[in-house]
Amino acid sequence: MSSVNDLLVWYTDIGMTVAIGDTPVDHTKTQPKTVSSARETSRKFTQPDPLPPTPAQPKAALNTTAIAAACNSIDELHQAILNFEGCDLKMTAANTVFCDGNPKAKVMVIGEAPGADEDRQGLPFVGISGQLLDKALASIGLTRSDNVYISNIIPWRPPGNRTPTPHEVALCEPFIKRHIELLAPEILILVGGVPTKSILNTNEGITKLRGRWYTYQSAKSAKPIKAMATYHPAYLLRSPGQKAAVWKDLMMVEDELHALGLR
Template sequence: MEMDSHQALAALAWQIELGADVAVGEAPVDRYALPDRMPGARAPAKPAQGAAAKAPVAAPPVVASDPLAEAEALAAGARDLPALEAALAGYEHCELKRGARNLVFADGMPGARLMIVGEAPGRDEDREGKPFVGRAGQLLDRMLAAIDLDRAESVYITNVLPWRPPQNRDPKPEEIAMMQPFLRRHIALAKPEVLVAVGNHACHALLGKRGILRLRGHWTEAEGLPCLPMTHPAYLLRNPAAKREAWADLLEIRAKLEAAAP
């Protein structure tokens, strides 16, 4: 059917009114295909004739720090107890350090025949920078005095963790693992003859075991030394009836020291 010019213009106006205002070509166009170059974008510059192509410079690889490996290296490098304390003070991977007031390293007589390993500092220990100085520490001093021992002369004391956990919470396994190289080096440098592991977390660090009420009173070995697990003095303060078993443990310690005396 042929249309005259008036009919063609009317049909075109009707299509424009419907929104069909773009002419359709004879070939289909893929509107989702990306062009090789965006309109207005510059073509990549060609290298100058004779210029040597420069290879892209690779960024240096990022080496992740291994907290345990660093702890082992620092501990192994300590030649004496002051150097070990300095190494601990410079160790930055334990988050407990950021919330503690002081590093709690040790107390007592270095080189003493008996070395006591506790769990972690409490509020009083964090304030004074020494292990076992609160109520539990005062009880420990009385217990040692009962078998003629004194921390100032014949006992050396440290903890698994040198920094206080927030709100005195239990140490986390990863925190104990980070501190184990320092603890092992501490024992090697202090050179005791007998170890006492006080509380669950000390047993975990030294023996790889938990369950202090089951472990206490039974001699075992840690770091090549005879080791006796004992209940923590803080537990004895909460459970006075357990002091009878603690007294038996103290007698075991005295007997072991006497048997090993030169």
């Protein structure tokens, strides 16, 4: 019953206080696909403006690229990150935060970096922001125990929950990109500006990037992966008026799950 109450609170927060149709619909069952022209247009795949050419990578970043590439399983990648001593953030963090959720999931959520709660527990998105993320994902039938997998660009908490520096992102980026290759999800949900800019290789802001589908594919990816950018739950706690925008993004994800036969 508590999960039902959580959903009702989420719906109320995003302004869903009235029925949106004349007849009830059981959304737990597959429905005939009747996507509106507006939504169909929004589902077209676009690519953001790429970043300009950058100088050669620092030696440490090249080192993480080689370390990540040598990992042939998620367990090997986890151990490699645990053994890595080349990031100063690890020196001040209590735990290495690697992942949570079902490793067979077809939906992968990627956040920015651990906060204080995540650092203490060693799991991503377990604080207040994580609770909000869980409610949002549950509203479209996604749960950690069943069909979603969660990780971060940065596996160690930046002191004071500050934004990771470009150097820290570049250093850890090969790890998360190899993580994506090994998990091989069908859909990526990028929450916040840092993971969105990193994975999509752009310097555009999250407000411009959210609400559209993109394609992501690395050199070792078996096939292109559909990626959706949306606001970070920590931002929603500061700006609750943006919950409706996230709801729209999640509705697009739910449509895609049906289109891919994952529902």
